[in-house]
Amino acid sequence: MRKYTSVRAFREKFSFLVDRKAFKYNIYFLIFLGVIFLLSAGMGEQIFSPWKVINILFGNSSSFESMIVQSFRMPRIIISILVGVSLAVAGAILQSILRNPLASPDVTGITGGASVAVVLFLALFSNESNVLTVSIHWMPLAAFIGATIIAFLLYILAWKNGLSPFRLVLIGIGLWALTKALTNLFMILGPIVQASQANVWITGSVYGVNWSNVQILAPITIILLIIAFIMTRHLNIQELGEDIALGIGSKVERQRLGMLLLSTALIGSAVAFAGGIGFVGLMAPHIARKLVGSSFGNLLPLSAIIGAVLVLLADTIGRTLFLPVEVPAGVFTATIGAPYFIYLLYRQRNA
């Protein structure tokens, strides 16, 4: 049986090779995501069946029910999905340009840069009674700026006649440690109220997002994703190593810079709205790689869907399991992520 299907259209203006297995996995995970979507929209203090949720979404319900689902749960679900997709795709891109399956947004310091910015934001724009003097809506911007600054530092410090993946990884780790130290410093210096507020954010949570957040994040994410998918073939080439990439006619350095910027933008926008949800950028591409191999045409879409599943699942568990207490999604991505990751290691060890 042939495992591939060639897709060609418009007199071969468009042509792709589709891996059937990867396509199948994409469909499975999309269905899975859909199921979680319905369950998540139905769960909370008011519980609706998935069937009911579908009815509510199509407007066949009381205004109270539709308010709960449409105004409270839906923005949160959509942000979770967007954030999961962004982090997973950014992780996959970083793993390609750093040529290392262990690289992730967390350990390159980019997420950390956003954390420092947020803690600093809370510290700078609060008065004595810990009330913010500017609108909280500026916080995502601060996070984005923080992430970008660290990404540029990473780029500048790692530059030495070009960007070697080796230096990028090590300097990323250094910057990550730096951001951790700075975050701790600012948290200790500020009052405890801010520390705990900042801590929720650093752990990562989609608590309290609304439709206006979705309106900002959705277009950004979609544009960045389109760019990422256009770049897939360059990502494949990057993974083959510098010499081969050059020999095959790719402009390696320029593409590396472009992809670093792209992943920063993805991470920055995700972190801005959901904080430092950890491990998604590491786990999602890893799981996807196990299922469909490392060709990016297959890897990128599946990573994206798995990333969305992970964050949505984590947030749904976090807001329902311990009612009335809400546990930030980041706690669950770490607690689900960590054991799974260790299990992966264990299996590879024996393989």
Place this chain on the structure above:
Amino acid sequence: MQLHNRNRKIAGLVLGFVLLLIVNFLSLVLGYTDLTINTVIDAFNHFDGSNEHIIIQDVRLPRALIGTVVGASLAIAGALLQALTRNPLASPDILGFNAGASFFIVIALMLFSITSLQATTWIAFLGATIAGLLVYFLGSIGRDGMTPIKMTLSGAAIAALFGSLTQGLLVMDESALDQVLFWMSGSVQGRKLEILLSVLPYIVIGIIIALAMANKINILTMGDDVAKGLGQRTGFVKLTAGIAVILLAGGSVAIAGPIGFIGIVVPHVVRTFIGNDYRWIIPYCGILGGIFLVIADIGARYVLMPEEVPVGIMTALVGIPFFIYIARKGGKLA
């Protein structure tokens, strides 16, 4: 400027020791309440219960001694890890030992309300061991085995993992956050002498093992295969050295929380002075590590006076530029 001559190396060691005494003494004198030399001497000879004397005996003295011991242990642990992994950027914090120990301590504190010193110490050892094993497994996966870069990345991943788990626990319990936050950044302040005394035996054992193994480690740094060829039981050497690392790193975390970058900076400085002989590296690391941390701690009192900065943040701010410098040089041993 390497010291080649044996006598000079001994002289250097003595000089270092004197320096260590001096900075310890400075640590007693300097701070928010500046004290005079006479007060310090009186505090020990004619203790009169005055505020100053109490500060010296109960606050400054433990602090200086803890700084010395923790600095020494972390530097030695760093040197050992660099030899074991043949990775110049290895250190207890980068390889996740500190994060592992912290996580387990926070769990014990929050979920089981364990505060006993002995228990905390053993929990720290457990955490450091688990983190160490995970990093080792993770770092040796794949075709090309345990390369420095994979080791470093897996260490960072494990550190991130335990870090976010700790963070998650703290989110759920705000009152604990206050309690733990300062400790989590690494600090030698506000600890009683008893804490030091209860952990000291393990650390001493760790240092003795390190010194005893120094020669074997010299051989191990030439590579596993070479060491085996020379008749070394490399598994045994690695295991013992690993235990020493866990005693030293775990013990330090139990006392002072996760303090980073001493394990990278100090061994590198030491190597530029005395080369790659671990029989000298280890004692030098001990003394220089002590000096470094005590000085950092004195600095931590002044940076944002009257507020204290946790010393772990000081060492990180000094150490990270150094780390980046080494990384830019291509991660070669100094």
Place this chain on the structure above:
Amino acid sequence: MHVLETKDLTLAYGDQIIIDHLNITIPYGEITVLIGSNGCGKSTLLRSMARLLKPQSGAILLDGETMMKLPTKDIAKKLAILPQGPVSPEGLTVLQLVKQGRYPYQKWYQQWSSKDEEIVQNALQSTGMAELSERLVDSLSGGQRQRAWIAMTLAQDTNTILLDEPTTYLDLTHQIEVLDLLFELNEKEKRTIVMVLHDLNLACRYAHHIIAVKDKTVFAHGKPEDIVNRKLVQNVFNLDCEVVADPVFGTPMCVPYGKGRNLNGVKDNIVPVHA
């Protein structure tokens, strides 16, 4: 006509000059092998001919045009390079790897035209990898893996292929397997092949043209049977030897002097009689 030509080419790493004002030509449609002792700069020269290394001064001409002025994708359509010891990412199948060779011809919306498919299939066929195209590159033997990489360079559909020590880490069987493949590609498809080889005897057997690199420049170049002799080996490799005709192929074969068991009955070192 020459495929590649260097004009006063000087290569350097920092201050250290590796190749100094070199002028050579690579003949069209032949197998050219670069030989020389370790660190003589033959790999550096090969890399520069594939624009992986910028010349410090001078130029490299590809089909008569200065290479540094050509767009890198245009070069990739004329000349392919396989560096030494390439490492494929984990979890990539042979087909997925070979497909990457089509990169210079593709656009983001046009990634698998019928021409792509045809050329990739041909590359798999001529390297004997068609059967293995679904296998992971990781799971192949050394020789198969190298053939997969060569298939990728074939998919680039270039007239010229440069290879840096394509036989390193391979045992003798696999070395012959790879070199036979390259020989066939040259015979049947008239591709120009330029490679670095360590083994002088294999170089003499497969090469139409040999370039011996020594002291930052070319010591000699020409047909193996014309230039490979005792004097060349002495000069280029600093080794004393006897050059005889290969009993099977008749190409030059180098038998080094030195110590060793001697079944011809002479004790001690064998030293040249005409020394």
